[in-house]
Amino acid sequence: MTGAAATGAAISTRAVTRDFKAGQQTITVLHGIDLEVKAGELTYLVGESGSGKTTLISIMCGILWPTLGEVEVFGTDIYNLTDTQLVEFRLNNIGFIFQQYNLIPSIDAASNAAVPLIAQGMDRLEARQRAVAMMEKLAIGDQVDKLPNQLSGGQQQRVAIARALVHEPRLVVCDEPTAALDARSGRKVMDLLREVAVAEDRACIIVTHDNRIFDLADRILVLEDGRITHDGTSMPEDH
Amino acid sequence: MLWIAIRMLTGDKQKFYGLVFGIAFSTLLITQQLTIFVNLVERGASGVYNVPTADVWVMDEVSRTTDVNFPMPSTALDKVRSVPGVEWAVPHLRANASVRSGDGDLEGVSVIGVDDATLIGLPKRMAQASADVLSSPDSVIIDDVGTTRMYEAGQSPIGQRLELNDQRAVIMGIADAIPSFTSQVTLYTKYSRALNYVPGTRNRMSFVLVGASDGVAPAELTARITELTGLRARTRDQFAQDGVDFIIQNTGIPLNFGITVMLGFIVGVAIVGLTFSLFIRDNIKQFGALKAIGVTNAKIRGMVASQAALVGLVGYGLGVLGTVAFIWGFSANPTFKGFYIPWQVPLVSLAAVALILALTGWLALRNVLKTEPASVFR
Numbered sequence: 001m002t003g004a005a006a007t008g009a010a011i012s013t014r015a016v017t018r019d020f021k022a023g024q025q026t027i028t029v030l031h032g033i034d035l036e037v038k039a040g041e042l043t044y045l046v047g048e049s050g051s052g053k054t055t056l057i058s059i060m061c062g063i064l065w066p067t068l069g070e071v072e073v074f075g076t077d078i079y080n081l082t083d084t085q086l087v088e089f090r091l092n093n094i095g096f097i098f099q100q101y102n103l104i105p106s107i108d109a110a111s112n113a114a115v116p117l118i119a120q121g122m123d124r125l126e127a128r129q130r131a132v133a134m135m136e137k138l139a140i141g142d143q144v145d146k147l148p149n150q151l152s153g154g155q156q157q158r159v160a161i162a163r164a165l166v167h168e169p170r171l172v173v174c175d176e177p178t179a180a181l182d183a184r185s186g187r188k189v190m191d192l193l194r195e196v197a198v199a200e201d202r203a204c205i206i207v208t209h210d211n212r213i214f215d216l217a218d219r220i221l222v223l224e225d226g227r228i229t230h231d232g233t234s235m236p237e238d239h
Numbered sequence: 240m241l242w243i244a245i246r247m248l249t250g251d252k253q254k255f256y257g258l259v260f261g262i263a264f265s266t267l268l269i270t271q272q273l274t275i276f277v278n279l280v281e282r283g284a285s286g287v288y289n290v291p292t293a294d295v296w297v298m299d300e301v302s303r304t305t306d307v308n309f310p311m312p313s314t315a316l317d318k319v320r321s322v323p324g325v326e327w328a329v330p331h332l333r334a335n336a337s338v339r340s341g342d343g344d345l346e347g348v349s350v351i352g353v354d355d356a357t358l359i360g361l362p363k364r365m366a367q368a369s370a371d372v373l374s375s376p377d378s379v380i381i382d383d384v385g386t387t388r389m390y391e392a393g394q395s396p397i398g399q400r401l402e403l404n405d406q407r408a409v410i411m412g413i414a415d416a417i418p419s420f421t422s423q424v425t426l427y428t429k430y431s432r433a434l435n436y437v438p439g440t441r442n443r444m445s446f447v448l449v450g451a452s453d454g455v456a457p458a459e460l461t462a463r464i465t466e467l468t469g470l471r472a473r474t475r476d477q478f479a480q481d482g483v484d485f486i487i488q489n490t491g492i493p494l495n496f497g498i499t500v501m502l503g504f505i506v507g508v509a510i511v512g513l514t515f516s517l518f519i520r521d522n523i524k525q526f527g528a529l530k531a532i533g534v535t536n537a538k539i540r541g542m543v544a545s546q547a548a549l550v551g552l553v554g555y556g557l558g559v560l561g562t563v564a565f566i567w568g569f570s571a572n573p574t575f576k577g578f579y580i581p582w583q584v585p586l587v588s589l590a591a592v593a594l595i596l597a598l599t600g601w602l603a604l605r606n607v608l609k610t611e612p613a614s615v616f617r
Contacts, residue, residue, distance in 0.1 A: 058613040061531075063530075063531050063611070063613045064611070088533065089533075090532065091532065091534070092533070094533075096528070096531055096532055098528060098531075098615050102528035102615060104525050105250060105251075105525075106246045106247055106249070106251065107246045111243070111246075115243065118242075118243065119529070119533055119534045119538070163532075175615075
């Protein structure tokens with residue numbers, strides 16, 4: 001049994017370092033991050049701009065190679081996989097909620113939500129039916145036929161959540177889910193995420209610097225200059 | 240995923256129509272220009288096509304085409320007739336002259352003298368009257384292009400008198416002929432009468448038209464005629480090709496049409512390339528998100544290829560339809576008489592369209608494939 005599986009962790013990072021080249025210079029964005037994220041928890045990754053949280057989340061979900069270190073997601077050393085295996089792993093195990101939603105503007109909401117299932121090879125109509133069911137769960141069952149530009153920001157956010165969950169991934173990754181929403185809508189989205197995304201066998205990581213929703217986290221990891229400086233159930237006093 | 244790709248493309252109507260227009264315009268330009276080019280150069284062989292009964296054309300060894308010929312002595316006819324395998328051989332005269340119409344207008348014409356007895360040398364079909372009208376004194380048959388060049392619409396040329404090198408000629412019939420490369424008015428008359436109409440040198444006979452005996456291949460007969468008479472002999476197909484080659488080698492037409500076809504290709508690459516790149520750029524976040532979610536590069540390639548294929552199919556179809564409409568629309572114009580679209584031309588433009596789409600699709604795809612999935616978090 002390997003790292004994450006052995007410890008019961010959903011995600012396990014070992015000495016993860018990431019460098020970026022900037023001209024002649026090499027900038028180290030992450031400095032040997034050791035981290036374990038448990039399933040069944042709503043985990044926040046918090047930090048200022050440039051702290052490395054986007055880089056860390058990208059590495060944790062298998063879309064950016066670390067310069068050094070290992071990453072295991074539900075027991076799979078994802079950077080030991082071939083490119084094709086890694087893409088397939090992401091498709092089957094990870095759900096993404098992007099800050100800008102990145103919905104396809106010319107297909108309706110249900111089809112947008114069905115994209116991961118279609119990518120898995122499921123029949124389009126069957127995939128759409130499952131997406132509609134997920135959207136009904138998210139209380140936007142009456143918006144299935146609308147194009148993204150006919151939906152409000154909150155509704156688009158829910159479609160993005162439906163897309164992230166429709167294929168029942170074991171890891172859900174959210175990038176600034178409340179950045180574009182007012183306080184009330186932001187809390188609603190977080191309540192919704194807790195209700196639908198957090199499960200015993202599923203990990204949910206949220207990258208945010210929205211202090212309005214810090215109280216909703218089960219665990220908060222603070223990242224400063226590429227290092228984890230705080231790991232607790234609430235934000236440290238000095239933040 | 241292909242359905243999503245198609246919807247992504249058709250959902251952005253401006254760019255979709257821009258891409259279709261680019262391909263359609265490019266296809267139209269390439270197909271239409273190539274069609275005109277092929278038909279124009281084939282006019283170099285119209286003199287041969289208009290005499291379908293002749294299997295072999297015999298001429299002076301320096302003659303090159305029906306219009307570029309050096310007259311032979313009349314004894315050449317007897318020499319040819321004596322060659323084994325020659326079923327029949329008749330004289331044929333082709334010369335240029337000036338004609339004055341009843342209204343006093345002057346027009347340059349081709350005078351073609353056909354065999355007095357058999358009328359071999361006339362076009363196969365007549366538009367008005369029959370070939371027998373050449374039995375009448377001073378009678379000539381004008382080609383249908385000539386009627387529109389020399390007479391106003393609605394005015395019948397039948398019975399009209401002409402002054403041909405100070406001699407009287409009367410139009411008695413209209414031939415349905417393929418126009419020459421220069422669309423010059425052509426007058427057909429009997430060989431003996433043509434000798435009077437066209438003053439010339441001691442030798443007057445332009446060609447000897449030959450029919451091969453049963454079982455004798457025209458190619459074999461040409462070799463035999465050349466060997467036994469010292470004259471140049473060409474089969475019908477060879478001589479038609481000589482006419483085409485002469486136009487290609489001695490005019491700027493291939494270069495000019497080639498430039499236009501190349502411009503069509505470049506315009507296609509420019510419009511489609513630019514629009515495709517803009518489309519990809521506008522959707523780069525969506526493609527990035529798809530890559531992050533777990534859509535493989537192979538599937539992304541398939542998506543872009545299906546988008547290119549759709550644009551190509553619709554644009555190419557419209558372009559070819561446009562060419563058909565053009566040819567159909569101008570079919571009544573004598574300049575375009577008999578124009579057709581050779582089957583090779585749509586294939587050439589299809590290959591050009593495929594190349595344009597492969598080139599522009601590859602350029603656009605490069606941006607998608609270069610996009611890191613991680614960019615969606617930035």
